[in-house]
Amino acid sequence: MKTIKQYKQNFTGIFTFALLFLMITAGLAQKKQIANNTSESIRPCEYHATQTQLDDLKRRIQNTKWPDKELVTDNTQGVPQATIQSLAKYWANDYDWRKIENKINSYPNFITKIDEVDIHFIQVKSKHKNALPIIITHGWPGSIIEQLKIIGPLTDPTAYGGKAEDAFDVIIPSIPGYGFSGKPTELGWGPEKIAQTWVTLMKRLGYQEFVAQGGDWGALITDMMGVQAAPELIALHTNMAGAVPNEINAAAFTDQPEPTNLSIDEKKAYGQLAFFYKHGLAYAQEMGNRPQTLYAIEDSPIGLASWILDHDARSLELISRTFAGKNEGLTKDDILDNITLYWLTNTAVSSSRLYWENKLAFFAPKNVKIPVAVSAFPDEIYTTPKSWAEKAYPNLVYFNKLEKGGHFAAWEQPETFSKELRAAFKSVRK
Structure with a gap:
């Protein structure tokens, strides 16, 4: 027949084990939550201005x-x-x-x-x-x-x-x-x-x-x-x-005269670039x-x-x-x-x-x-x-x-x- 002291020892052991189990579980849950918030979690959101x-x-x-x-x-x-x-x-x-x-x-x-x-x-x-x-x-x-x-x-x-x-x-x-x-x-x-x-x-x-x-x-x-x-x-x-070809870009940036031998589309693009760089x-x-x-x-x-x-x-x-x-x-x-x-x-x-x-x-x-x-x-x-x-x-x-x-x-x-x-x-x- 167990003594009161033995019952107390058993209870203390069970309580300690349960407490450790809860702490470990909580720790794992917390780590999982942290991981979800900082790694690859995707969360819905809305914006409302005050x-x-x-x-x-x-x-x-x-x-x-x-x-x-x-x-x-x-x-x-x-x-x-x-x-x-x-x-x-x-x-x-x-x-x-x-x-x-x-x-x-x-x-x-x-x-x-x-x-x-x-x-x-x-x-x-x-x-x-x-x-x-x-x-x-x-x-x-x-x-x-x-x-x-x-x-x-x-x-x-x-x-x-x-x-x-x-x-x-x-x-x-x-x-x-x-x-x-x-x-x-x-x-x-x-x-x-x-x-x-x-x-x-x-x-x-x-x-x-x-x-x-x-x-x-x-x-x-x-x-x-x-x-x-x-x-x-x-x-x-x-x-x-x-x-934009490098030589064209350089010429437009420095506001040089339009290069020769440009097509109609290229001339338009050069003029747009030169205007943007200047203004x-x-x-x-x-x-x-x-x-x-x-x-x-x-x-x-x-x-x-x-x-x-x-x-x-x-x-x-x-x-x-x-x-x-x-x-x-x-x-x-x-x-x-x-x-x-x-x-x-x-x-x-x-x-x-x-x-x-x-x-x-x-x-x-x-x-x-x-x-x-x-x-x-x-x-x-x-x-x-x-x-x-x-x-x-x-x-x-x-x-x-x-x-x-x-x-x-x-x-x-x-x-x-x-x-x-x-x-x-x-x-x-x-």
């Missing part, structure tokens, strides 16, 4: 301290006061952020952590079988808002005049430092790093084969994906091709050299808006016409949706740092050897001649010169852009 943020934005717009009006009748001194004051009036009195916020949240939004940075992306899967996965990258001063209009036509082509076999699964990430993605706290997040990150993202989503598309920074990032040539990437499409490159030089100096565009919504509007001459002309009451391609809400996203996410400076990180020439060939498709829009910073595209991309599988559209092609001309992507990747579908 009313305090929106009220503060309106107050700041209304309290803008305006400079004197420009002394010229064109855009040569920058964004015309009439354009920016019309924008400010609409922004403060009529614009409703909640409309685009609801639209963004109507799509499946996700966050996943890659190399210690939260990567935000929209993923919309097609209902059609054998849809081709595509990752589409925005640029500056753009955002995921650039691509929202093409989600429907790409994922559900039969509802937009296409065929079921034209369908895509669409993935639209926010570049690190932009929009709803995290802001890198360490150096090194240039186009090459982001290109690697996009491949990691697509593989994490389970795609064994996919294509990529980009304009502006997205074009450079997508080109670098092509250079790195991950086996899962089967082709790419660009609407701002890295195709439109200032923002890129400032952000490339001193992004942290741009405190004003983080503090003043009108400062931010004017900085964004002055990206390139053709886009500014279109936006000026829009705020003068002549809608074409972009609406007032389109323009302010994008600017307000920068404001609310406090990413004016963090997005600028990509220019500082970058060491690549925007328009120069990158030695991409995988299949490439190029769409050349007339109001792009430069309209790519087919002759240059063929030299820059030895595996050029598609080229088309469009009649209408500019730098933000997917945003401005979504129907045309969607048709371009269907045609561009037709030859690589299985």
Whole structure:
């Protein structure tokens, strides 16, 4: 018969074992939770601006301290006061952020952590079988808002005049430092790093084969994906091709006379490049050299808006016409949706740092050897001649010169852009 002492010893042993078991189980559960939060977990997300943020934005717009009006009748001194004051009036009195916020949240939004940075992306899967996965990258001063209009036509082509076999699964990430993605706290997040990150993202989503598309920074990032040539990437499409021959680029940058023996398309492209380097490159030089100096565009919504509007001459002309009451391609809400996203996410400076990180020439060939498709829009910073595209991309599988559209092609001309992507990747579908 056991003594009371023996019962106490047995109870103590059982209690100790149970406590150890619970501690080990809890520890394993905690480790699993930490792993899920920091490794390959993908979690749904939504964004909701606070009313305090929106009220503060309106107050700041209304309290803008305006400079004197420009002394010229064109855009040569920058964004015309009439354009920016019309924008400010609409922004403060009529614009409703909640409309685009609801639209963004109507799509499946996700966050996943890659190399210690939260990567935000929209993923919309097609209902059609054998849809081709595509990752589409925005640029500056753009955002995921650039691509929202093409989600429907790409994922559900039969509802937009296409065929079921034209369908895509669409993935639209926010570049690190932009929009709803995290802001890198360490150096090194240039186009090459982001290109690697996009491949990691697509593989994490389970795609064994996919294509990529980009304009502006997205074009450079997508080109670098092509250079790195991950086996899962089967082709790419660009609407701002890295195709300018080095000697042409050097001549345009230094404002030399037009080279001889250029074709009509090449002459047009040279003139566009020379104009951009002389009149439109200032923002890129400032952000490339001193992004942290741009405190004003983080503090003043009108400062931010004017900085964004002055990206390139053709886009500014279109936006000026829009705020003068002549809608074409972009609406007032389109323009302010994008600017307000920068404001609310406090990413004016963090997005600028990509220019500082970058060491690549925007328009120069990158030695991409995988299949490439190029769409050349007339109001792009430069309209790519087919002759240059063929030299820059030895595996050029598609080229088309469009009649209408500019730098933000997917945003401005979504129907045309969607048709371009269907045609561009037709030859690589299985």
